[in-house]
Amino acid sequence: MTELLFHDNIALIGFMGVGKSTVSHYLRDQYSLDEIETDAMIVESENMAIRDIFEKYGEAYFRDCETRAILKLQDCRRTVISCGGGAVMRKENVANLKKGSRIVLLTAKPETILKRVRHSDSRPILNGHMNVEYIGELMEKRRTAYEAAADLMVSTDGKRVEDICEEIVRGMNRLNGQ
DSSP: OOOOOOOSEEEEEOSTTSSHHHHHHHHHHHHTOEEEEHHHHHHHHHTSOHHHHHHHHOHHHHHHHHHHHHHTTTTOOSEEEEOOTTGGGSHHHHHHHHTTEEEEEEEOOHHHHHHHHTTOSOOGGGTTOOSHHHHHHHHHHHHHHHHHHOSEEEEOTTOOHHHHHHHHHHHHHHHTTO
């Protein structure tokens, strides 16, 4: 495994099911980094599950919670931040993440996403739409925002977490001129 030679954060973005949590855990363990998941911050601060937040207050309220969570992360260093799938749809979230982080977009094909999330009941955006067509349409709607936010893009299709993380580390070191 290549050494990680920087001191800022790694903010992982991408559609649900691309592997943000898995990659985040691996990077944390391999490089002794702190780790924060914005969705977990929201669940803790709101004291309810994300699907319940969506059900009770709606998506706009959840997105406001997400923005507040990202603002709280500005002083973190050497932290892997795993962002919710829609976090970078707001430009202010991207701007706040970029203040101390390199943003890494993880990608996967709609078929891969469906395979990874099909048994989950904690994905309120997909409720009633657990199919490749809907996932592909939603991914396409978000693609431009994801790509505009990203400092680095890494596909997770058919790769081991070790290989994905190695690719991220090499890319991060290149971005930092090392």
